[in-house]
Amino acid sequence: MTATDHHDNIGRCDISQLCLLAGKIILQNGGETYRVEDTMVRIAAACGISQSQSFVTPTGIIFAIEGTAHTTRLMRISQRSTNLLKVTLVNDISRQMSRGEVTPEEAYSLLQRIDSGASGYSYPxxxxxxxxxxxxxxxxxxxxxxxxxxxxxxxxxxxxxxxxxxxxxxxxxxxxxxxxxxxxxxxxxxxxxxxxxxxxxxxxxxxxxxxxxxxxxxxxxxxxxxxxxxxxxxxxxxxxxxxxxxxxxxxxxxxxxx
Incomplete structure (x- = not known):
């Protein structure tokens, strides 16, 4: 079963949260702006959303799904550091979703673990x-x-x-x-x-x-x-x-x- 098959099991608001969380992790840990936007679009496409738009600055992320109402989300970025390991892990997850190897629910769980830093992804x-x-x-x-x-x-x-x-x-x-x-x-x-x-x-x-x-x-x-x-x-x-x-x-x- 591919990620597209799970599109009915995850709401569009949840897809927005998934994309924003991935973008937040990359942006907070030293990733480039174009990488953030590309990753968010890839994840949305893997979830069955062919039309999505994102606007990223160093202090905020705006993500919207076209053709639906109340789907524009804004996330404020207040802290930034350097941890390229987290950037690499998020890139791997987005590509696994594109290949249908990871469902949106599994990806969201993995991203939460990476963001929390409780699994050893942050250096002491x-x-x-x-x-x-x-x-x-x-x-x-x-x-x-x-x-x-x-x-x-x-x-x-x-x-x-x-x-x-x-x-x-x-x-x-x-x-x-x-x-x-x-x-x-x-x-x-x-x-x-x-x-x-x-x-x-x-x-x-x-x-x-x-x-x-x-x-x-x-x-x-x-x-x-x-x-x-x-x-x-x-x-x-x-x-x-x-x-x-x-x-x-x-x-x-x-x-x-x-």
């Missing part, structure tokens, strides 16, 4: 901190820094990212969390050089702040602009600019007193 904070610390040290080597600065970079990068994760829970505004984190990383880098633990201040700072650099936002902004999603592309570009400005301002504030 300690793993993020350790990864950020190791990545900072690897960036130092990539920037042709001295091996003697590896551990100072690992320490400042890891402590800085731990501070960012902790502070972001208290201060939900990302700009201020990134600004204060950049200040802390700058202070740690200056201190490590001052006490002789590190040598090259510039490369220590650059490598330590790399986990905060909005590379994914910049990539998605360019891809959305190339795909014709001007509103999403410009807004994501502005978000990336604010992040870069916060990092630069925090480091500049420390160096101005050094």
């Amino acid at each position: 904070n300690w793993l993020k901190v350790v990864t950020a610390a190791i990545a900072s040290g690897c960036f130092l080597i990539m920037f042709q820094g001295a091996w003697s600065d590896f551990w100072p970079v690992v320490a400042s990068g890891g402590i800085g990212y731990l501070f960012f994760v902790t502070l972001h829970r208290v201060v939900p505004i990302t700009f201020f969390a990134e600004l204060l984190t950049a200040v802390l990383i700058g202070l740690l880098s200056v201190l490590s050089v001052h006490i002789g633990f590190g040598t090259d201040l510039d490369k220590i700072i650059i490598s330590s702040v790399m986990p905060l650099v909005p590379g994914l936002h910049l990539t998605n902004a360019v891809r959305d602009l190339m795909a014709g999603h001007l509103v999403s592309g410009l807004s994501k570009g502005a978000e990336a600019f604010l992040t870069a400005f916060a990092i630069g301002a925090g480091i500049a504030a420390v160096l101005s007193f050094y």
Whole structure:
């Protein structure tokens, strides 16, 4: 029995909820705008809805099924992070539905498990901190820094990212969390050089702040602009600019007193 055969068993409002949930997961976890719209249309088509429209911005999703009344739905997106595992899982579910391997009811249940994060789809904070610390040290080597600065970079990068994760829970505004984190990383880098633990201040700072650099936002902004999603592309570009400005301002504030 294919997904189309189950069309009579699931209402159109439920189909809208299914599509919106899939779009929400992708958008909240670093997916591109065109990917969100494509996935929602695929899921609707798999449920027997041939005419559906979606409009996606970084802060909201509008989904409508043509030819019926009271089917336009709006979902507000207030929190965004990066978890490409969830994006991949939602893509797999949408393609399984297109092949008729998963029913809408089963897909909705799977998406709820992914969204809740209770099944191990979200990485623990300690793993993020350790990864950020190791990545900072690897960036130092990539920037042709001295091996003697590896551990100072690992320490400042890891402590800085731990501070960012902790502070972001208290201060939900990302700009201020990134600004204060950049200040802390700058202070740690200056201190490590001052006490002789590190040598090259510039490369220590650059490598330590790399986990905060909005590379994914910049990539998605360019891809959305190339795909014709001007509103999403410009807004994501502005978000990336604010992040870069916060990092630069925090480091500049420390160096101005050094």
